Structure formats: C-alpha cells, structure tokens
Amino acid sequence: MQAPKALRHWLFKSEPSVYGWQHFEAERRTFWTGVRNYQARNLLRDEVKIGDGVLFYHSNANPTAIVGLARVIAGGSPDPTQFDRKSPYYDEGSSATEPRWYGVEIEAIAPIAPPLTRDALKLAGALAGMMLLQRGSRLSVQPVTAAHWTWICRLAGVADRF
C-alpha cells in the first residue's frame, strides 16, 4: 500500500484587477481558471492535491504581495473556460475528450494583513531562494518549499495550518 504524499505548498498569482483576494474571500471558494501555460498546467493537473496549502499572491499590483492563505479542496480537473466561446480563456484547439487546460478548486483560509509585500520577502534572507523572487520568474502556479512556507507563515503572523 502506498503512503499518501505529504501535503505540499504552492503559490498562485492573480492580478487583483482581474481576481483579487477580496473577491476570493467574498466567494470563499473558487475554481482556479485561466492558466494557459503548460508548466503551470502540469502542476495543476498532476501535482496540486486536496489539502495542499496555497499562498495567494497579487501580481501587477501596488504593492505586489502575498495577501492570503488558501487550501486546495479539489484536485485537477478540466478548466471549463477553455470550452466557453465567450470566455477570454476560450481555446478552440481544446476538446472535451482531450482537454488541454486544467484547474483546481481552492478555499480561502485566512487573509494576511497587512500583506506580506514582495519587498518584505526580499528582506528575509531565508527566502532568497524562492522561485517567486528569481529574476524572470513568471510561472503563475509555483511550488513553495516547506521551509519557505513556514517562514512566510511566521513573517505573516498566521498559524501554519499545513
């Protein structure tokens, strides 16, 4: 019998002008749609599992920051927006039998207030290796190591629930 995989940790980027933490918190849960990058798709489809922790990050924002914690409540399934002709995420090259794009469902756990700004993250030497902080890093779904996760929870003053 196979041991269950340890819970893992992720960082999801979102532009607050498109879908911000306030919106997410009001809905409490959401299906994460619109990821159109194969590397991120592979993570959503194959690696992001129920119970995993998610850092919700505001990109293209002022300030850019980690603004909340979330939890994965359903693993990868096809992103319905790829089939919706009216959606900006519509992909005519995708089909129901061979969907190209995936998403997961997440639930809001706790806000991080005040937000943990990118500047604050950069000041924490222990976080220097975070993928988020690497030059040119733009993957919108990123793995976060357990050590980085723990540091971030401490910096944010939130309980490490994962």
Add this chain to the structure above:
DNA sequence: GCCAACGTTGGC
C-alpha cells in the same frame, strides 16, 4: 509606460 525575460509560433 518601459522593458527584460520567457514562451510560443512558424518558416526554412
């Protein structure tokens, strides 16, 4: 708004 870095596309 600028632009560096990255991903994708398509000609060859």
Add this chain to the structure above:
DNA sequence: GCCAACGTTGGC
C-alpha cells in the same frame, strides 16, 4: 531541429 519574430508576463 534551428532560430527569428512575435506575444505575454510582471517588476519597476
């Protein structure tokens, strides 16, 4: 399979 052109991301 190479690589130039183009489009996108996202920090600043």
